[in-house]
Structure formats: structure tokens, C-alpha cells
Amino acid sequence: xxxxxxxxxxxxxxxxxxxxxxxxxxxxxxxxxxxxxxxxxxxxxxxxxxxxxxxxxxxxxxxxxxxxxxxxxxxxxxxxxxxxxxxxxxxxxxxxxxxxxxxxxxxxxxxxxxxxxxxxxxxxxxxxxxxxxxxxxxxxxxxxxxxxxxxxxxxxxxxxxxxxxxxxxxxxxxxxxxxxxxxxxxxxxxxxxxxxxxxxxxxxxxxxxxxxxxxxxxxxxxxxxxxxxxxxxxxxxxxxxxxxxxxxxxxxxxxxxxxxxxxxxxxxxxxxxxxxxxxxxxxxxxxxxxxxxxxxxxxxxxxxxxxxxxxxxxxxxxxxxxxxxxxxxxxxxxxxxxxxxxxxxxxxxxxxxxxxxxxxx
Amino acid sequence: xxxxxxxxxxxxxxxxxxxxxxxxxxxxxxxxxxxxxxxxxxxxxxxxxxxxxxxxxxxxxxxxxxxxxxxxxxxxxxxxxxxxxxxxxxxxxxxxxxxxxxxxxxxxxxxxxxxxxxxxxxxxxxxxxxxxxxxxxxxxxxxxxxxxxxxxxxxxxxxxxxxxxxxxxxxxxxxxxxxxxxxxxxxxxxxxxxxxxxxxxxxxxxxxxxxxxxxxxxxxxxxxxxxxxxxxxxxxxxxxxxxxxxxxxxxxxxxxxxxxxxxxxxxxxxxxxxxxxxxxxxxxxxxxxxxxxxxxxxxxxxxxxxxxxxxxxxxxxxxxx
Amino acid sequence: xxxxxxxxxxxxxxxxxxxxxxxxxxxxxxxxxxxxxxxxxxxxxxxxxxxxxxxxxxxxxxxxxxxxxxxxxxxxxxxxxxxxxxxxxxxxxxxxxxxxxxxxxxxxxxxxxxxxxxxxxxxxxxxxxxxxxxxxxxxxxxxxxxxxxxxxxxxxxxxxxxxxxxxxxxxxxxxxxxxxxxxxxxxxxxxxxxxxxxxxxxxxxxxxxxxxxxxxxxxxxxxxxxxxxxxxxxxxxxxxxxxxxxxxxxxxxxxxxxxxxxxxxxxxxxxxxxxxxxxxxxxxxxxxxx
Numbered sequence: 003x004x005x006x007x008x009x010x011x012x013x014x015x016x017x018x019x020x021x022x023x024x025x026x027x028x029x030x031x032x033x034x035x036x037x038x039x040x041x042x043x044x045x046x047x048x049x050x051x052x053x054x055x056x057x058x059x060x061x062x063x064x065x066x067x068x069x070x071x072x073x074x075x076x077x078x079x080x081x082x083x084x085x086x087x088x089x090x091x092x093x094x095x096x097x098x099x100x101x102x103x104x105x106x107x108x109x110x111x112x113x114x115x116x117x118x119x120x121x122x123x124x125x126x127x128x129x130x131x132x133x134x135x136x137x138x139x140x141x142x143x144x145x146x147x148x149x150x151x152x153x154x155x156x157x158x159x160x161x162x163x164x165x166x167x168x169x170x171x172x173x174x175x176x177x178x179x180x181x182x183x184x185x186x187x188x189x190x191x192x193x194x195x196x197x198x199x200x201x202x203x204x205x206x207x208x209x210x211x212x213x214x215x216x217x218x219x220x221x222x223x224x225x226x227x228x229x230x231x232x233x234x235x236x237x238x239x240x241x242x243x244x245x246x247x248x249x250x251x252x253x254x255x256x257x258x259x260x261x262x263x264x265x266x267x268x269x270x271x272x273x274x275x276x277x278x279x280x281x282x283x284x285x286x287x288x289x290x291x292x293x294x295x296x297x298x299x300x301x302x303x304x305x306x307x308x309x310x311x312x313x314x315x316x317x318x319x320x321x322x323x324x325x326x327x328x329x330x331x332x333x334x335x336x337x338x339x340x341x342x343x344x345x346x347x348x349x350x351x352x353x354x355x356x357x358x359x360x361x362x363x
Numbered sequence: 364x365x366x367x368x369x370x371x372x373x374x375x376x377x378x379x380x381x382x383x384x385x386x387x388x389x390x391x392x393x394x395x396x397x398x399x400x401x402x403x404x405x406x407x408x409x410x411x412x413x414x415x416x417x418x419x420x421x422x423x424x425x426x427x428x429x430x431x432x433x434x435x436x437x438x439x440x441x442x443x444x445x446x447x448x449x450x451x452x453x454x455x456x457x458x459x460x461x462x463x464x465x466x467x468x469x470x471x472x473x474x475x476x477x478x479x480x481x482x483x484x485x486x487x488x489x490x491x492x493x494x495x496x497x498x499x500x501x502x503x504x505x506x507x508x509x510x511x512x513x514x515x516x517x518x519x520x521x522x523x524x525x526x527x528x529x530x531x532x533x534x535x536x537x538x539x540x541x542x543x544x545x546x547x548x549x550x551x552x553x554x555x556x557x558x559x560x561x562x563x564x565x566x567x568x569x570x571x572x573x574x575x576x577x578x579x580x581x582x583x584x585x586x587x588x589x590x591x592x593x594x595x596x597x598x599x600x601x602x603x604x605x606x607x608x609x610x611x612x613x614x615x616x617x618x619x620x621x622x623x624x625x626x627x628x629x630x631x632x633x634x635x636x637x638x639x640x641x642x643x644x645x646x647x648x649x650x651x652x653x654x655x656x657x658x659x660x661x662x663x664x665x666x667x668x669x670x671x672x673x674x675x676x677x678x679x680x681x682x683x684x
Numbered sequence: 685x686x687x688x689x690x691x692x693x694x695x696x697x698x699x700x701x702x703x704x705x706x707x708x709x710x711x712x713x714x715x716x717x718x719x720x721x722x723x724x725x726x727x728x729x730x731x732x733x734x735x736x737x738x739x740x741x742x743x744x745x746x747x748x749x750x751x752x753x754x755x756x757x758x759x760x761x762x763x764x765x766x767x768x769x770x771x772x773x774x775x776x777x778x779x780x781x782x783x784x785x786x787x788x789x790x791x792x793x794x795x796x797x798x799x800x801x802x803x804x805x806x807x808x809x810x811x812x813x814x815x816x817x818x819x820x821x822x823x824x825x826x827x828x829x830x831x832x833x834x835x836x837x838x839x840x841x842x843x844x845x846x847x848x849x850x851x852x853x854x855x856x857x858x859x860x861x862x863x864x865x866x867x868x869x870x871x872x873x874x875x876x877x878x879x880x881x882x883x884x885x886x887x888x889x890x891x892x893x894x895x896x897x898x899x900x901x902x903x904x905x906x907x908x909x910x911x912x913x914x915x916x917x918x919x920x921x922x923x924x925x926x927x928x929x930x931x932x933x934x935x936x937x938x939x940x941x942x943x944x945x946x947x948x949x950x951x952x953x954x955x956x957x958x959x960x961x962x963x964x965x966x967x968x969x970x971x972x973x974x
Contacts, residue, residue: 170399
């Protein structure tokens with residue numbers, strides 16, 4: 003933002019003819035003041051008169067959304083008033099969008115926290131009726147299936163990204179692959195599950211349920227995410243570094259392995275972590291390929307396994323009698339799942355923050 | 364000259380022949396190209412296996428499947444429900460998402476905007492089963508009252524004809540949950556496009572004495588239009604394919620209706636698959652797979668259109684991963 | 685006489701310049717560097733004819749500067765001397781480049797091995813950001829798969845950094861990131877990295893254009909020292925720099941708008957700068973260029 007000093011105003015005319023730069027304005031903090039008024043009004047209506055919370059908030063909001071622009075119109079003119087109206091609307095939209103986030107976090111924490119006992123983490127649901135039991139088997143299932151997914155899709159995705167950036171360029175094959183990766187990104191998760199089921203039916207017959215089928219379904223979902231993020235990261239590696247290595251007589255594959263990948267490492271790890279975070283919460287494909295069971299199953303190739311998302315789903319959808327313990331377990335599992343996803347997101351950000359090469363380009 | 368006797372001076376690295384090195388390079392290229400081709404194979408596999416397992420379901424006669432209907436009669440109401448719920452979600456989410464993106468880009472200080480953007484990204488990371496749980500156990504109950512109010516006061520509109528659902532688990536509730544899920548996606552893309560608005564143009568508008576809104580209306584929104592449309596369609600694609608939230612929130616009966624608040628609601632393809640699949644057997648499974656194929660085609664068309672629009676802006680780098 | 689001298693003599697346009705090859709016979713030379721003979725070289729990028737018909741003999745153990753307006757193919761030509769231009773897709777050459785008599789473009793020649801003998805320094809300093817100063821110097825050796833013992837590594841690092849006049853400035857922080865150095869130091873680090881693999885020839889592509897005058901002066905001093913051991917080819921936009929550092933100068937220009945670049949004139953720097961044969965050379969050097 004280079005604003006050069008304005009030239010001195012020409013003073014051909016008498017100063018009396020200069021237009022004034024002063025225009026009536028609302029006080030600087032009037033927006034904030036309006037917010038405070040709204041809050042005070044809302045609490046007064048809610049706590050004072052005993053109006054329900056939602057109408058009280060609506061009333062408080064209406065005062066601001068009408069009052070501030072009207073006041074502004076009277077003092078500052080039409081354009082300013084409209085600007086303030088939009089400001090109020092945009093800010094309200096943001097507040098409105100925050101409500102579900104806060105509500106989700108709050109309800110999951112409130113309902114899930116009491117469930118998180120050591121027992122909840124160390125017991126499966128085997129032979130549990132009513133109270134007790136836990137998610138030991140579901141945690142193992144999620145860990146194993148996600149690990150199998152990562153083992154398949156990280157090399158696949160990373161190598162594809164390497165091909166696209168380092169070899170493919172703008173060639174026809176690379177363009178086709180990019181397009182197909184885009185298509186793959188848009189595959190609905192349930193369709194990925196159906197694909198894995200249809201594939202395994204061919205080998206194992208109808209009704210097949212096994213962990214590896216779920217991992218295959220998740221691989222279809224995770225691979226394009228890995229490709230896209232890795233491609234972006236590899237493209238950020240300055241070409242000069244590749245050239246520097248080539249000029250030293252380093253073969254291409256060594257340049258990629260020893261120079262390009264280490265330089266992009268932080269970004270790659272971040273992208274892969276976020277991809278894992280995305281698939282770890284997938285429910286639909288696992289529901290139809292892996293199913294659910296009450297016991298711990300460590301074998302990806304033999305029968306049903308429990309996973310956290312499907313456990314959450316089935317606990318709430320078919321709670322049994324009495325339903326309360328099962329519903330409580332659903333909240334607990336949902337909280338654990340959320341925590342895992344949040345931690346993975348946090349780890350991803352921290353990796354970027356701490357391990358990006360600090361070069362001042 | 365001094366170098367008469369050394370036509371090619373020995374160098375430390377000369378022991379490894381070029382052939383060997385080329386082999387390593389070729390192997391590496393082969394590996395990465397193979398991975399790229401595997402992507403093609405996987406996508407082809409998805410199409411082939413879904414078609415192979417789906418066709419028996421399409422040709423099955425009505426008495427062989429659980430629904431007792433021909434495939435078309437079975438799938439069309441589901442297609443309607445899928446499109447209807449996704450449209451509702453988009454109508455709710457799009458204005459909110461654009462407003463939120465404007466808010467964090469232009470209405471708060473930069474650093475705070477960054478943090479808020481991160482919080483919204485976090486919303487995108489919440490697993491869909493958690494959204495479903497929340498929509499079913501929290502949101503639906505809160506909406507019973509408003510639905511009754513809508514029926515009483517706006518009941519003359521076909522959308523709110525009622526009778527209002529006593530559980531709140533209606534198509535509108537599902538649409539709201541879907542909207543909450545796709546809002547962060549659209550916001551992320553809108554933020555990205557807004558960030559790419561040339562600062563020069565923004566400053567030019569401000570220098571001409573425009574208010575903030577006038578700057579946004581004249582510079583930012585026109586510049587970001589195609590990006591926002593693309594983002595909206597990506598969100599739509601996501602809403603079409605979303606399974607769990609709908610399966611858990613909606614109390615579906617498979618009807619075709621525009622009524623938003625009644626207890627009889629259309630179902631969607633993915634939710635129907637999730638709810639029926641584990642109890643299905645025989646050709647019913649194939650019919651469900653065929654409905655998945657239909658879903659795949661619909662989402663592909665929507666995503667394809669979205670990409671085409673987004674890619675028109677060349678420098679666009681995509682949403683957050 | 686080596687084969688390349690014979691070859692050079694066979695090139696009519698450069699026959700007159702054999703007298704200036706005395707630098708190669710200089711008394712201080714500890715090891716023989718090699719010269720480069722370019723004969724009728726054409727370079728293409730896809731359909732674009734970038735450089736046409738270059739015939740030039742580059743003297744061993746001397747500094748040859750290449751000057752000319754932007755976009756006339758100087759850098760392209762320089763990069764063709766160690767086959768770096770092949771990094772861009774669709775690049776190909778016609779004609780021959782002989783390095784010490786060996787044809788650079790003969791079938792079966794591995795560009796990777798070529799580049800170990802003919803090193804390159806780039807316009808912008810480009811140390812590897814993930815490596816320390818010492819690892820940067822050793823990068824060429826290590827990335828080629830050679831395992832170094834610690835004392836070997838120390839020896840090479842010190843020798844190369846001394847060779848690049850950088851040792852005294854960085855010897856206390858060899859394990860700090862290379863990106864933490866100043867621009868001029870980074871560029872000398874890149875030179876140290878290039879000479880650590882013991883090349884014969886150093887190609888420099890506008891090595892000072894991103895540097896301040898003091899750093900530039902340090903690099904120019906370094907070039908003066910390096911030519912005792914290496915054959916150096918430097919592309920520069922800075923006429924004074926060409927006059928200061930080089931023994932030989934080649935002037936490139938476009939044959940016309942949309943035409944490929946070509947060599948207009950080459951010869952001893954003193955001659956090119958004082959009494960060039962071609963009027964366009966004089967126009968460029970005196971700044972009266974269109």
C-alpha cells in the first residue's frame with residue numbers, strides 16, 4: 003500500500019469555497035454500542051419479563067438491524083446507512099453460523115464426558131446387556147482399518163502426485179489423471195462402500211463383511227485427497243532447488259527423494275494427516291462393508307469389525323432395551339471420535355507451523 | 364597443452380555406469396506412473412463393479428425385490444428426495460456461507476479472520492455421524508415448536524401444509540443439518556476467491572470513496588462469482604452424497620412431497636441404502652447397488668459442472684484439503 | 685596437442701584466436717581443466733527455434749563471458765553446455781558440443797554424469813532449505829550416493845568453502861541452515877556446493893544479478909581465483925562485470941523480431957570492448973542499443 007503524499011491543494015479559489023471534509027458521523031464505537039444494547043435488551047426481555055430465549059434474541063436483533071441503519075440514515079445519509087445494514091446482516095450471519103458449531107461441541111461434550119470412564123475404553127460390548135461395556139473393540143477396529151487405508155492410499159496418492167508434478171507436466175496423461183482425481187474426490191462415500199462390497203462379493207460371495215473391504219472403500223475416498231494436497235505441496239517446492247540438484251549431477255529420482263520430498267515434508271505430512279482425519283469419521287462405507295459386532299476382532303480379513311462411527315450409529319439407531327445406556331455410549335463414542343479428529347487437525351497445523359523450512363525466499 | 368594424456372580424467376563418481384543409474388530412474392518413473400494409472404484402474408473398477416452388480420437389480424421383476432416395485436418406481440422417489448434435500452441445504456447454506464466468508468475476510472481484523480476461518484474449517488472436519496447424532500437428538504426437538512408455528516401461520520403454503528411432525532425429524536431438519544455440513548465447504552472456497560481479489564481493485568474502489576459494501580458489491584462479488592458458483596455446486600455434490608446425517612435425522616416414508624414439516628417425508632438414495640443394506644438379500648442388494656450407481660451419475664454430473672466453472676478461473680488453487 | 689585443440693583449429697571462425705589460449709598454459713595450474721568446443725549448435729524448445737548456428741570455442745582455465753540483450757538465448761545456450769536445458773520438456777539440440785573431445789550429445793551419454801563434470805551456478809542463490817551449511821556443501825557428493833566418513837566430509841567441506849572464500853565467515857556455524865546466510869554468502873555457498881563435486885567447468889547464469897554491489901564484488905574476486913582451476917562461462921547483463929572478470933567475450937543477439945538468437949561476435953574481451961568488428965556489438969556495448 004504505497005500512498006504517496008497528496009500534492010498540496012491548489013489555492014486558486016478563496017478558502018471559503020473549499021468543501022468541508024467534516025460530515026456528521028455516528029460515534030466510532032456505535033456498532034459495538036448497538037451490540038451491547040441488543041444484549042442488554044435481550045437479557046432484559048428474557049430474564050426480566052420472562053420471554054422465551056429465541057423471541058428475546060430475535061427482538062434484540064431486530065432493534066439493532068433496524069435501529070442502527072435508521073439512526074445512520076438520519077445522521078450519515080443513505081449510503082452509509084446501507085453499508086451499516088449490510089455490516090449488521092453479515093455479522094449476524096456469522097453469529098448464526100456459529101450456533102450449530104457451538105451447539106454440537108456443547109452437546110457432545112455434555113453428553114459424552116460423563117461416559118468416558120476407564121471402563122469405557124477398556125471393555126468391548128461382548129455379553130453386555132444394558133449398562134456397562136465400552137468401545138475397546140471399536141477403537142481397535144477404527145485404528146486397524148484406518149491404518150490399512152493409510153498403508154494403501156498414502157503410497158498410491160503420493161506417487162501419483164509425484165508423477166503429476168515431476169514427470170507428467172501438462173501432458174495428456176497428467177491432465178487425464180488430474181481430471182479423474184477430481185472425479186474421485188466427488189464420489190459419495192456410500193458409493194465407495196458399494197464398490198468395495200461389489201468387489202468383495204465377486205471373491206467371497208454375497209453378504210461378505212470384513213475389515214479390509216472397509217479399508218478398500220476408504221482408500222477410494224482418501225487417495226484423491228492425498229493426491230490433491232501432495233500435488234499442491236510438491237508444486238510449492240521451488241524449481242530452482244531441482245535445478246540445483248540436477249546441476250550437481252544428481253539423478254532425477256534422487257533429486258525427488260532427497261531434495262524435493264524433504265523440502266515439502268511438512269506440507270505432505272499435514273495433508274496426509276488431514277486426509278486421515280477425514281476418513282476416520284466415515285460411517286456409511288463401513289456400515290455396509292464391515293458392519294458392526296460386539297466383540298474385539300483384530301483380523302482385517304475375517305468377518306465383521308466394530309468401528310467408532312458405526313458403533314455410534316448403531317448404538318443410537320438400535321439401542322435395545324433399556325435404551326438409555328446405549329444412547330449414552332453413542333454420545334461417548336461420538337466425543338471420542340470428535341477428539342480424535344480434532345487432535346489430528348491440531349497435529350496437522352502444528353506440523354506446518356513447526357517444521358516448514360524457514361527459508362526466506 | 365598440459366592435458367594431452369588425459370582425455371577423460373578419472374572422477375570419483377565414474378564407477379557407476381550410466382546404465383545402472385538409468386535403471387533406477389526408470390524404476391522410479393515406472394512406480395509413480397503405475398500409481399497414476401492405478402487411479403484410472405480404481406475409477407474404472409468403481410464404474411464396472413457397480414454396473415455389473417447393479418444391472419441385475421435394474422432388470423429384476425417387482426416380485427423379486429423387497430420394495431415390490433420396478434426399479435424406476437423404486438428409484439425415482441429417492442432421486443426426488445435426494446435432489447430436494449440437497450437443494451434445501453444449498454438454499455440455506457449458500458447465503459450464509461458467502462456472508463461468513465465476507466465477514467472473516469473484510470469485516471474483522473486479519474488475524475482474527477484467520478482464526479475464525481480455522482474454526483469454520485474445524486466444523487468441516489466433524490464426522491457426519493456426529494452431525495447426525497446432533498440433528499436427531501438436539502436440533503429435531505428444538506424445531507418442533509417452530510414447525511407448529513409455521514403450520515399455524517404459513518400453512519396456506521404447500522411447503523408448510525403440515526400436519527407438523529411431532530418429532531421434528533423432517534426433510535427440512537435434514538436440509539438444515541446438511542446445510543450446516545456444506546456451509547464450511549462453500550465458505551472455504553468463497554474465502555479463497557475473495558482472497559484472490561486484486562488488492563489494487565479493492566483499493567481503487569475505496570479510493571473513489573466507495574463504502575465497504577459498495578467496494579464488495581462492485582469489485583469483490585463480480586470477481587468471485589464463478590468461484591462462488593463452483594463452490595456452491597461442490598457443496599451441492601457433497602449434500603447429494605451425504606448419507607449418515609440424513610439416515611439418522613430423517614424419518615422417511617418414501618413419498619414424493621414438497622411438504623417440509625410433515626411426518627411423511629421423501630427418503631434419499633444414500634440414506635435408503637444405509638438403512639436397507641444390512642437387512643437386504645438377493646436381488647434387493649443389487650437394486651440398492653443400482654440406486655448407488657444412479658447417485659454416482661448424479662453427483663458426477665454436478666461435480667463435473669462445478670469443476671468446469673471453477674477451473675474457468677485458472678489461478679484458482681482449490682479448497683482447503 | 686589434445687584432440688580438442690585440433691578440433692578448435694579446424695573451426696575457421698575461431699582459428700585466429702588460438703593465441704589467446706595462453707591462459708590455459710598458465711604456470712599456476714594445479715590440475716588440468718578442459719575447454720568446450722561448440723559447433724553449429726541449434727537449440728529448439730518444441731517448435732520454437734531458440735538459438736541458431738552457434739560456433740564457439742571456450743578456452744580452458746579462462747573466463748568467457750556471454751553478453752547480449754534479454755531473450756537472445758544466452759541462458760539457453762549456457763544450459764545446453766551441461767544439458768540442463770533438457771529439464772524443460774520438448775527441448776532438443778542439433779550440432780555438436782565437445783568437451784575435451786567428448787561429444788556431449790552422442791547417443792548413450794548420461795546427462796547426469798555430464799553435469800558432475802560441468803557444474804552450474806544460478807541467477808538466484810538456491811541453497812537447499814532443509815540442509816545445514818555443511819550439508820549444502822556436501823549435497824552434491826552425498827546425493828550421488830557416496831557415503832562419506834566424518835573426516836572426509838570435513839575435509840571436502842572446508843576445502844570447498846575455502847575455495848569459495850566463505851570458510852572464515854561460516855566456520856563457526858556450519859550446522860546452521862544455509863538459508864540463514866546473506867544473499868551474497870548464499871551465492872558463494874552455492875559456488876562451494878558446485879565445486880565440492882570437483883567439476884572441470886563452472887557455468888554461471890547471471891550469478892550476481894540478485895546481489896548488492898559488495899556481494900557482487902566478492903563473487904567477482906572469487907571468479908578471478910577460480911579460473912586457475914576451472915573453465916568458467918558466465919552469462920551477465922552487466923557490461924562492466926564482463927569487462928572486469930572475463931578473458932573472452934561472446935556477444936549474442938536476436939537475428940530479428942521472432943527470430944532465434946545467434947552469436948554475433950566473439951573474441952578477447954579487450955578487443956570486443958575496445959574495437960569490435962560488428963557495429964551492433966559496438967552499439968550494444970556503448971549503450972546505443974535499439
